[in-house]
Amino acid sequence: MKEKIQQLRDELNQHNYNYYVLDTPTISDYEFDQKLKELQALEQAHPEFYDENSPTVRVGGSITKNFPTVVHEYRMYSLDNSYSKEDIEEWEQRIIKTLGTDDISFTCELKYDGASIDLLYEDGKLKQATTRGDGIQGDDITANVRTIGSVPLQLRGDYPQRFYIRGEIVMPKKAFERLNQERVAAGEDPFMNPRNTASGSLKLQDTAEVAKRGLDCLLYFLVGDTGIATQFESLEKAREWGFKVPNYSRLCHSTQEVMDFINEWDTKRHTLPYETDGVVIKVNNVAQQQELGYTSKSPRWAMAYKYKAEQVDTQLESISYQVGRTGAITPVANLKPVLLAGTIVKRASLHNADQIEKLDIHIGDWVYVEKGGEIIPKIVGVNLDKREPDAVPVSYITHCPECDTELVRNEGEAQHYCPNTYHCPPQITGKIQHFISRKAMDIEGLGEETVELLFRSGVIENYADLYEITVEKLLPLERMAKKSAENIVKGIEKSKEVPFERVLFALGIRYVGETVAKKLARHYKNITALENTTVEQLVEVDEIGNQIATSVVNFFQEEYNKELINRLKEYGLQFELSAEATAGQTDTLKGKTFVVSGVFSLYSRDELKALIEQHGGKVGSSISSKTDYVIAGDKMGPSKREKAESLGVKIIDEVAFQSLIIS
Numbered sequence: 001m002k003e004k005i006q007q008l009r010d011e012l013n014q015h016n017y018n019y020y021v022l023d024t025p026t027i028s029d030y031e032f033d034q035k036l037k038e039l040q041a042l043e044q045a046h047p048e049f050y051d052e053n054s055p056t057v058r059v060g061g062s063i064t065k066n067f068p069t070v071v072h073e074y075r076m077y078s079l080d081n082s083y084s085k086e087d088i089e090e091w092e093q094r095i096i097k098t099l100g101t102d103d104i105s106f107t108c109e110l111k112y113d114g115a116s117i118d119l120l121y122e123d124g125k126l127k128q129a130t131t132r133g134d135g136i137q138g139d140d141i142t143a144n145v146r147t148i149g150s151v152p153l154q155l156r157g158d159y160p161q162r163f164y165i166r167g168e169i170v171m172p173k174k175a176f177e178r179l180n181q182e183r184v185a186a187g188e189d190p191f192m193n194p195r196n197t198a199s200g201s202l203k204l205q206d207t208a209e210v211a212k213r214g215l216d217c218l219l220y221f222l223v224g225d226t227g228i229a230t231q232f233e234s235l236e237k238a239r240e241w242g243f244k245v246p247n248y249s250r251l252c253h254s255t256q257e258v259m260d261f262i263n264e265w266d267t268k269r270h271t272l273p274y275e276t277d278g279v280v281i282k283v284n285n286v287a288q289q290q291e292l293g294y295t296s297k298s299p300r301w302a303m304a305y306k307y308k309a310e311q312v313d314t315q316l317e318s319i320s321y322q323v324g325r326t327g328a329i330t331p332v333a334n335l336k337p338v339l340l341a342g343t344i345v346k347r348a349s350l351h352n353a354d355q356i357e358k359l360d361i362h363i364g365d366w367v368y369v370e371k372g373g374e375i376i377p378k379i380v381g382v383n384l385d386k387r388e389p390d391a392v393p394v395s396y397i398t399h400c401p402e403c404d405t406e407l408v409r410n411e412g413e414a415q416h417y418c419p420n421t422y423h424c425p426p427q428i429t430g431k432i433q434h435f436i437s438r439k440a441m442d443i444e445g446l447g448e449e450t451v452e453l454l455f456r457s458g459v460i461e462n463y464a465d466l467y468e469i470t471v472e473k474l475l476p477l478e479r480m481a482k483k484s485a486e487n488i489v490k491g492i493e494k495s496k497e498v499p500f501e502r503v504l505f506a507l508g509i510r511y512v513g514e515t516v517a518k519k520l521a522r523h524y525k526n527i528t529a530l531e532n533t534t535v536e537q538l539v540e541v542d543e544i545g546n547q548i549a550t551s552v553v554n555f556f557q558e559e560y561n562k563e564l565i566n567r568l569k570e571y572g573l574q575f576e577l578s579a580e581a582t583a584g585q586t587d588t589l590k591g592k593t594f595v596v597s598g599v600f601s602l603y604s605r606d607e608l609k610a611l612i613e614q615h616g617g618k619v620g621s622s623i624s625s626k627t628d629y630v631i632a633g634d635k636m637g638p639s640k641r642e643k644a645e646s647l648g649v650k651i652i653d654e655v656a657f658q659s660l661i662i663s
């Protein structure tokens, strides 16, 4: 069995490498998932072969309560910055003076814009991952970093027995966009930029959430004495050992060649899948590096060249206000078209009222527009020299541009909302579009535009109406062929099989995204239980906070929603967990309440909780007289232990728990 497990781990490591590092997968995602599931099952059945670097850790599932501080064995320096050819020539002169030779070559690399990371490998396995922190000490974020697909868990080739390697954890532009789409779909504010989102993601407590963020890790520096003579070779070596080391670095023999590299990449960098904000120039020869040494802040042998963020000024013609599915208002600047980073820009995002006020924008102003990681560029300032004396400041709208309802703004929130949830046209169509979307009901044949058309023609006013659609009702519509009409009806019919958790997501409850919907579905098992729950009970569910709980309860109290859901029930949608999802359910733990605390080795905390629920038990969040068992792992807090003891609650470990459910 051990061999089988090892073989699957090797195989999955190889596929991970092919996919994330080489970007050339050799099997389908489906096949990969099957193998991963097989390994997960074997590991669960054979906890004695547990390995912290098994490819199964990539999916996450453990919770990190706090990130211990780690003192860096080798300090993490920052870099000096340069902005021009003259800066670089000056730097070169200083180096020539110190080294007493002008025989110096440079490695030029792109400067990846993310969060720096320090990885420790021992015997080819990832041991520790630490943030830069203040350069002297950082935070141990190993569990989170293990979920990043391009971070090798097992090295290949002739790697040193023990070494540190440094790099940057970035959020690729695509992953950033996708994440923001999901957030907006769940009624949350979008994140501002990929860099902050990458570093924020690394500090999430739930590794499963980190795993879903689509982070990438690009390496650029081997630390300490590795016996490798040059920076350029060390990049090649690291690549051989299985690290993702972008292949764009170039060995240059003069500052002119360095400048050529810089100029070439000034525009080309925008085509890369991740953000870069400059070039890092490093003295190639390691012996020379050592001779040059460090200042108190940075290596003397390296220099960052920072690109100016691409910026232009253009005139702001007007502001339009978009109304989203949840009623959130997004102001958008309409600009006089202008060329920026290779594309014509006509619109820019302004985020919210505060942003407009902060920038003190007047209509007709010449505004500076910048292109960051986002697809839509943003306005970063106003060119006051060009302001007309009679320009009027923007006054934010007070009423919905679509339905004229007075807008509201909840305390502590940045966005204004149109509260006319059920009768404001873009909110109606937005909700239906969300309902039919791929991750929700995934209705084939129906797209966003068709939904608009159906709404405008009066065929539907809400998502329940979809199930009353017939081919006859569709045929009179503009450009509706018989075949497409039939497909739509078929697609709608088929959606009745979509499982409960996705139906729950499709309902469009604010703050209930895909993950929360899954959690709620698993916990409550059917819609009736959820309809009758209270805020107090909801916050007892793992990771459901007050905001989500209140939103759920309000949703189900609303008459309008009750009616829609009753209709959906009559149409035969899935409103309870399927037999498949409830397979393996028993009553073994019925009536028993468990609290899970500490860190475990056989199971992740989520797995333990799922097992408790699967066997009919309840998961409590804090120890009280109602608790029957505390399952204690490593690092359970002493105060919790005391409390359990004083209340006479049984404390068991994961093995004892296992025997409870197996017997």
Ligand code: AMP
Residues within 6 Å of the ligand: 077, 078, 079, 080, 109, 110, 111, 112, 113, 115, 116, 117, 132, 167, 168, 220, 221, 280, 304
């Ligand atoms: P700064 O944060 O502006 O002082 O720049 C220094 C940071 O640039 C380092 O801490 C690294 O995280 C980051 N960086 C990105 N790409 C590279 C690279 N190719 N070589 C060295 N540092 C890099």
Ligand code: ZN
Residues within 6 Å of the ligand: 323, 400, 401, 402, 403, 404, 405, 418, 419, 420, 424, 425
């Ligand atoms: Zn409205």
